Amino acid sequence: xxxxxxxxxxxxxxxxxxxxxxxxxxxxxxxxxxxxxxxxxxxxxxxxxxxxxxxxxxxxxxxxxxxxxxxxxxxxxxxxxxxxxxxxxxxxxxxxxxxxxxxxxxxxxxxxxxxxxxxxxxxxxxxxxxxxxxxxxxxxxxxxxxxxxxxxxxxxxxxxxxxxxxxxxxxxxxxxxxxxxxxxxxxxxxxxxxxxxxxxxxxxxxxxxxxxxxxxxxxxxxxxxxxxxxxxxxxxxxxxxxxxxxxxxxxxxxxxxxxxxxxxxxxxxxxxxxxxxxxxxxxxxxxxxxxxxxxxxxxxxxxxxxxxxxx
Amino acid sequence: xxxxxxxxxxxxxxxxxxxxxxxxxxxxxxxxxxxxxxxxxxxxxxxxxxxxxxxxxxxxxxxxxxxxxxxxxxxxxxxxxxxxxxxxxxxxxxxxxxxxxxxxxxxxxxxxxxxxxxxxxxxxxxxxxxxxxxxxxxxxxxxxxxxxxxxxxxxxxxxxxxxxxxxxxxxxxxxxxxxxxxxxxxxxxxxxxxxxxxxxxxxxxxxxxxxxxxxxxxxxxxxxxxxxxxxxxxxxxxxxxxxxxxxxxxxxxxxxxxxxxxxxxxxxxxxxxxxxxxxxxxxxxxxxxxxxxxxxxxxxxxxxxxxxxxxxxxxxxxxxxxxxxxxxxxxxxxxxxxxxxxxxxxxxxxxxxxxxxxxxxxxxxxxxxxxxxxxxxxxxxxxxxxxxxxxxxxxxxxxxxxxxxxxxxxxxxxxxxxxxxxxxxxxxxxxxxxxxxxxxxxxxxxxxxxxxxxxxxxxxxxxxxxxxxxxxxxxxxxxxxxxxxxxxxxxxxxxxxxxxxxxxxx
Numbered sequence: 086x087x088x089x090x091x092x093x094x095x096x097x098x099x100x101x102x103x104x105x106x107x108x109x110x111x112x113x114x115x116x117x118x119x120x121x122x123x124x125x126x127x128x129x130x131x132x133x134x135x136x137x138x139x140x141x142x143x144x145x146x147x148x149x150x151x152x153x154x155x156x157x158x159x160x161x162x163x164x165x166x167x168x169x170x171x172x173x174x175x176x177x178x179x180x181x182x183x184x185x186x187x188x189x190x191x192x193x194x195x196x197x198x199x200x201x202x203x204x205x206x207x208x209x210x211x212x213x214x215x216x217x218x219x220x221x222x223x224x225x226x227x228x229x230x231x232x233x234x235x236x237x238x239x240x241x242x243x244x245x246x247x248x249x250x251x252x253x254x255x256x257x258x259x260x261x262x263x264x265x266x267x268x269x270x271x272x273x274x275x276x277x278x279x280x281x282x283x284x285x286x287x288x289x290x291x292x293x294x295x296x297x298x299x300x301x302x303x304x305x306x307x308x309x310x311x312x313x314x315x316x317x318x319x320x321x322x323x324x325x326x327x328x329x330x331x332x333x334x335x336x337x338x339x340x341x342x343x344x345x346x347x348x349x350x351x352x353x354x355x356x357x358x359x360x361x362x363x364x365x366x367x368x369x370x371x372x373x374x375x376x377x378x379x380x381x382x383x384x385x386x387x388x389x390x391x392x393x394x395x396x
Numbered sequence: 397x398x399x400x401x402x403x404x405x406x407x408x409x410x411x412x413x414x415x416x417x418x419x420x421x422x423x424x425x426x427x428x429x430x431x432x433x434x435x436x437x438x439x440x441x442x443x444x445x446x447x448x449x450x451x452x453x454x455x456x457x458x459x460x461x462x463x464x465x466x467x468x469x470x471x472x473x474x475x476x477x478x479x480x481x482x483x484x485x486x487x488x489x490x491x492x493x494x495x496x497x498x499x500x501x502x503x504x505x506x507x508x509x510x511x512x513x514x515x516x517x518x519x520x521x522x523x524x525x526x527x528x529x530x531x532x533x534x535x536x537x538x539x540x541x542x543x544x545x546x547x548x549x550x551x552x553x554x555x556x557x558x559x560x561x562x563x564x565x566x567x568x569x570x571x572x573x574x575x576x577x578x579x580x581x582x583x584x585x586x587x588x589x590x591x592x593x594x595x596x597x598x599x600x601x602x603x604x605x606x607x608x609x610x611x612x613x614x615x616x617x618x619x620x621x622x623x624x625x626x627x628x629x630x631x632x633x634x635x636x637x638x639x640x641x642x643x644x645x646x647x648x649x650x651x652x653x654x655x656x657x658x659x660x661x662x663x664x665x666x667x668x669x670x671x672x673x674x675x676x677x678x679x680x681x682x683x684x685x686x687x688x689x690x691x692x693x694x695x696x697x698x699x700x701x702x703x704x705x706x707x708x709x710x711x712x713x714x715x716x717x718x719x720x721x722x723x724x725x726x727x728x729x730x731x732x733x734x735x736x737x738x739x740x741x742x743x744x745x746x747x748x749x750x751x752x753x754x755x756x757x758x759x760x761x762x763x764x765x766x767x768x769x770x771x772x773x774x775x776x777x778x779x780x781x782x783x784x785x786x787x788x789x790x791x792x793x794x795x796x797x798x799x800x801x802x803x804x805x806x807x808x809x810x811x812x813x814x815x816x817x818x819x820x821x822x823x824x825x826x827x828x829x830x831x832x833x834x835x836x837x838x839x840x841x842x843x844x845x846x847x848x849x850x851x852x853x854x855x856x857x858x859x860x861x862x863x864x865x866x867x868x869x870x871x872x873x874x875x876x877x878x879x880x881x882x883x884x885x886x887x888x889x890x891x892x893x894x895x896x897x898x899x900x901x902x
Contacts, residue, residue, distance in 0.1 A: 129441055132435055133440075133645050135645050135646065138435045198515065198667060199513025199667070201513055203544075230548070230549045230552035230553050231551075234544070234545035235546075237545075239544060252552075283669060285669065316640070318644060318647075318650075319640075320438030321436055321437070321438050321644065322438065322642040322644070323642075326642075343513070351645075352644065
């Protein structure tokens with residue numbers, strides 16, 4: 086119970102900023118009678134929270150229809166409706182990271198520059214490590230200055246093996262080396278870091294496809310997960326990122342990073358509405374422990390939670 | 397990068413110009429569409445609302461509805477409002493678009509701050525390269541002791557700027573890597589590092605000292621406190637906030653928070669080469685009051701531009717950005733050369749050698765797709781077309797395999813010559829035929845273009861883009877350096893005189 090409490094607490098504090106914004110909706114609606122103007126204000130707040138224009142309009146059209154029919158009169162009704170509708174966007178589904186049936190599980194981590202890939206990898210790595218799995222990191226970001234070193238420092242801190250190449254070397258070659266090393270050393274999980282790239286850079290996106298192919302050749306069922314790390318402060322551009330990376334690398338799930346502080350998490354709604362990619366993990370802080378499985382029920386509740394000590 | 401927004405605007409203009417009669421209702425309805433486009437492009441909600449309201453008001457005030465060319469009038473209004481939103485015309489507030497100020501005695505201290513992953517360290521390197529080009533010496537100070545390997549990264553960036561970027565000034569690097577372990581345990585470690593760097597910069601008579609601070613959330617009091625400490629202790633002359641151009645509605649919130657704590661002098665938008673969205677660019681200035689000063693437009697250290705509101709507005713409206721293109725061209729082509737080419741083109745005497753030279757010049761200016769995007773109307777036409785730079789390599793190799801005679805008189809290239817050339821560049825014989833044929837068409841067209849007014853040129857280029865596909869497009873651009881001598885398309889005429897004026901202004 087105590088453990089559960091701390092987990093909830095962490096999620097809540099991580100979502101403090103999120104709650105401020107969505108919480109604004111709570112105080113906006115509490116004890117108010119619905120009218121057209123208020124519904125418009127709801128739409129504005131949803132858009133400001135990055136849930137996307139189309140999702141916000143769909144939600145508010147629902148409220149408006151019910152209001153006009155006389156089915157909905159109170160602000161609280163609208164609030165309940167919002168919670169219910171947003172939660173309903175995530176029916177039961179498998180949100181565990183896929184693993185290999187036998188042999189090493191290969192996880193390919195992708196994303197745009199500065200999304201938080203390396204830190205997220207540290208978090209994923211820590212989870213497996215805590216599960217007594219033997220993890221091997223592959224430093225395939227051979228482009229950005231200091232990227233390999235950054236991952237290396239994490240590998241030292243977490244006490245896991247790392248395979249690296251020289252700066253400027255072929256990332257696919259590093260991926261190859263990492264996979265063979267993983268096979269040889271009997272690693273349970275191989276996590277491959279890749280260089281940040283914008284989805285508009287066709288050449289770099291092709292490189293991702295190549296890395297994927299190289300991995301597949303060595304371990305036929307791999308990669309078992311292709312994770313797209315999204316910055317939770319990203320706006321609607323995240324949708325383009327999801328499309329671009331899904332096409333080039335066959336993304337299987339999303340890691341929503343930097344949900345602490347500034348982010349409003351509204352992104353998650355937009356992504357869900359327009360892509361079919363599941364969000365599996367969320368990053369809620371700066372240490373490797375600050376990672377949570379994505380739980381829509383809890384997430385939405387925390388999002389709308391009204392709290393006196395929101396700072 | 398503004399595709400979505402451009403689409404939205406263009407739809408509106410098209411609709412309005414197609415109407416025989418324009419009413420207030422029409423304009424309002426049209427601007428509602430624009431509002432959606434803006435919101436989908438992550439323009440801040442309040443900004444988008446206000447912008448559309450202002451445009452409607454202007455439109456009604458100017459009686460666009462009674463105008464004969466309402467579409468054109470609307471473009472004018474939207475353009476003006478956009479420029480205002482982006483920060484106003486340069487020099488409007490009495491000042492030139494500023495670079496990094498000079499102080500005496502030096503160094504000018506510039507502090508960079510921003511959220512994690514916004515691109516501070518890379519931007520530090522770009523700014524250093526920018527200053528180096530102007531002949532100013534730079535020292536980069538690694539004050540980010542938090543992120544693993546951030547110090548190393550800045551070190552590498554500094555040496556890249558020093559060794560590989562153009563300019564006659566050194567870029568040095570200051571760090572105290574051993575302080576990373578102390579960080580978080582003692583107070584003011586980062587401040588101390590900055591102070592030491594300042595001392596060193598004074599000793600070495602460095603022109604500009606750039607402080608790379610750790611990324612932080614604006615809601616993190618502790619880290620914001622550290623920034624304030626650095627601010628108080630060092631008193632930097634300029635503080636820049638680096639903002640990721642892909643940030644959503646939150647962009648302005650964080651900018652506002654940084655601004656209220658530190659009074660930032662400007663914003664540098666990073667990752668501006670992403671796509672379809674540029675919401676942050678439109679929102680930051682009007683909400684925070686801090687102007688956007690630079691934009692990062694690519695992966696290498698040279699990829700940074702000074703932010704010019706009027707040019708960005710043109711790009712958003714799909715009117716291209718001829719001014720930037722011309723400037724880029726001027727850096728590569730001398731005026732005499734441009735005029736010589738222009739004359740050659742007018743007479744239809746262009747040779748394969750000229751073509752090759754132009755091609756090489758063009759490619760030095762940047763990736764082809766980026767350049768083409770700056771042409772009026774072309775960005776729209778080719779947004780879904782992938783440009784294969786390798787194809788240009790092959791064309792270069794092909795021309796390289798021709799004899800001098802063949803290059804001067806491509807007409808003499810018969811099948812036997814084609815076979816030899818194909819062997820020479822390791823390609824297909826039919827491809828040689830294609831290029832020779834296209835070259836013939838292009839030199840014909842460039843002859844016409846050189847004798848056309850500017851407006852005609854634009855539509856000719858547009859036609860090429862719409863119908864010709866990339867292959868036809870590429871040689872078609874051979875007219876570009878020649879065009880640069882005639883000034884921007886907007887000016888319409890004036891040719892050489894304009895060119896000189898612009899040169900002086902720079």
